[in-house]
Amino acid sequence: MSPRTGRDLDFPTWPQYDGGEYTGLVRALEQGQWWRMGGGEVDAFEREFGDYHGAPHTLAVTNGTHALELGLEVLGVGPGTEVIVPAFTFISSSQAVQRLGAVAVPVDVTPDTYCLDPVAVEAAIGPRTRAIMPVHMAGQFCDMDALAKIADESAVPLIQDAAHAHGARWQGRRVGELGSIATFSFQNGKLMTAGEGGAVLFPDDATSAAGFLRHNCGRPRADRGYFHRTSGSNFRMNEFSAAVLRAQLSRLDAQIAVREERAPLLADLLAAIPGVVPQARDPRCDRKPHYMAMFRLPGIGEHRRNALVDALVEEGIPAFAAFRAIHRTDAFWETGAPEESVEDVARRCPNAEAISTDCVWLHHRVLLGSEQQIHDVAAVLADVVGRV
Structure with missing residues (x-):
């Protein structure tokens, strides 16, 4: 409930669960084996998640950051190599590269979709780009x-x-049908969650086999003699997480359908507020699951943007400041950074610089609310913009 206006802003809670999670957890408990090499929940989840995304091979792992690390390692990323990453993203995108001893090269994003700019990507490719x-x-x-x-x-x-991007489609094709390795996160706020967890989609037998070995300490599935064939780590998902995720996956379609219905209404209402510019949607993205409802207030500046976020939270709206540009964090420069200064990168990435100071995002549970609540969100935001 908004304390100023009395509007009903009691959005659906997150995470959501029902008897499916309870049943799955008991099923995992009673099977008598709680790790993936002896149980059946992780194997079943990999099949179901892979089928849902059109992927020939799926590997469930401990979290989304490990999923990125594993996928990058399979591609040969390591010391002496570089990976092109967006300058505007959550820090795990770059840290997964840097943890492998490689250099993360930030490039700019587009000002409307906040996604990687292909022109900037092409300009950044060099002899060490892996x-x-x-x-x-x-x-x-x-x-x-x-x-x-x-x-x-x-x-x-x-x-x-x-x-x-759980359940997203690009011109009718799902994430696993685009011919490249793809990684997912099941962290607590994600569109489906077990608190933590991740998955890697592989496009072929070779990358899938390499990924399994490296996520299992280099050990083949049927090994009994400790013949570790590659370096690796323990990125195995446990049976309880997989059981929860199977239930989460079962309701994902219905949740995406609600968000796809609410999102255009919210975008139209926000666009009518002077100074507010919602994230654009590329029409080729014919199914967008809406992990966040994002919008910009160009020129507002970081201080006023943060004050606006605080005001929205006080009104009962789950609002957040956008990610800080990765080159504006101390963590980025600790290891695996390019031989540039912060300001050098900033000059190359003006859109990422601006978005990180003027963008706000709303939790996706807002888009699971009623149509009236969507109108209420816009009304509260209009009021807050006018007084911050």
Whole structure:
């Protein structure tokens, strides 16, 4: 409830669960084996999640950051290599690169979709570039046609960071049907969650086999003699997380349908507020799951933007400041940074600079609310914009 206006802003809670999660947890408990090598929940979840996304191979892992690390490692990313990442993204996109000893090269995003700019990507490719990482921001696909063309011509593979894009489609194709490795997160706020967790979609047998070995400490599935064939780590998902995620997946379609219905209404209402510019949608993204409802207030500045977010939260709206540009964090420069200064990167990435200071996002549970609540959100935002 908004304390100023009395509007009903009691949105649906998140995470959501019902008897499906309870049943799954008991099923995992009673099978007598609680890790993936002896139980059946992780195997079943991999099949179901892979089928849902059109992927020939799926591997469930401990979290979304590990999913990125694993996918990058399979592509040969390591010391002496570089990976192109968006300058505007959550820090895990770059840290996964840097944890492998490689250099993360930030490039700019488009000012309307907040997704990787293909022109900037092409300009950044060099002799050490081993991968290009498009991040599907808030469920909005990057320009996969342009990026696929660049990848083909440069022989530099794509790895999709699809942490926001569960169930998304690009011109009728699902994430797993685009021919590249893709990674997902099941962290607590994501569109489906087990608190933590991740998944990697592989396009072929070879990358899938390499991924399984490396996520299992280099050990083959049927090994009994400790013949560890590669380096790796323990990125295995446990049976309880997989059981919860199977239930979460079962309701994802219905939730996306509600968000797809509410999102255009919210975007239209926000666009009618002077100074507010909602995230654009590329029409080729014909199904957007709306991990976040994002909008910009160009020119507002970081201080006023943060004050606006605080005011929205006080009114009962789950609002957040947008990600800080990765080069504006101390973490980015600790290891695996390019040989540039902060200001050098900032000059190359003006859109990321601006978005990180003037963008706000609303939790996707807002879009699971009623149509009236969507109108109420817009009315509260209009009031807050007028007084902050």
